[in-house]
Amino acid sequence: MKITDWLSFTAVPQISAETLNTQLSEEGHNLFLLDVRSHTEWKLSHIPASHCIPVFNIDISQIPKDSRIICICLTAHRSTPIVRQLLRHGYDAYELTGGMRHWWKHHYPTNNHA
Template sequence: MVWLSKLFILWLNHLAPFVGRSQVKEISTEELARRLKQNDPSIILVDVRSSTERKVSHIPGSISVDEFRSRENEFENRCVIASCTVGGRSWIFAQRCLRNGMQARNHRPGILGWCESGHELVANDGSPTKRVHTHNRFLRAPDGYESVPTQRC
């Protein structure tokens, strides 16, 4: 299923210029982790997943879409890094940011790519966790992480 997301994003980026949209550049998990660790002030990580998904876990330092929207003016000169489960919803969010004149990139591997690289997740209370909401029954968390389907949230 992750390969399908990669193909989908590839086609969206390929078709974007033909429908008057910009291509969305990607950011790798490694680069994102490095920049977050350095507290890079030039980026803001926006987790575009639902509040149900974020309550299970999220990438440390990320903010929700609601928080982003309530503070959007603070982020005018920062690059918005959009992230979701595997990269589809975050591509759409990044595309909207670009249309609004902001800098934006897509963390296409999403939270599952973050887990696959062995990085830490935090629960809603900020404590470390190995639980990850996998969005649908076709996606699975990598080894060492627990998939949490919608009904268990």
């Protein structure tokens, strides 16, 4: 990951919680939910079918290139540099607008293990 992935002021493509929830409920969606929070955060609450790979452990070669990638974190700050990195490598990547806080605000489904 480059320092400019963290410091850039360029916006990244985003998907709202509402749109993501709709897409997840439809058949045939081709999404890979990449949750970049810590394993502890993910275990407490996460979107079903999401994959937890903490932000500093990302190995881009393990991310499927044939799916739309939705990056998730708590408030959409850690996910931004990952989306930039994925876009640079030719991925179809988006950030969940507002992160998990926005998801929870709308009371969408989660797997809670707390």
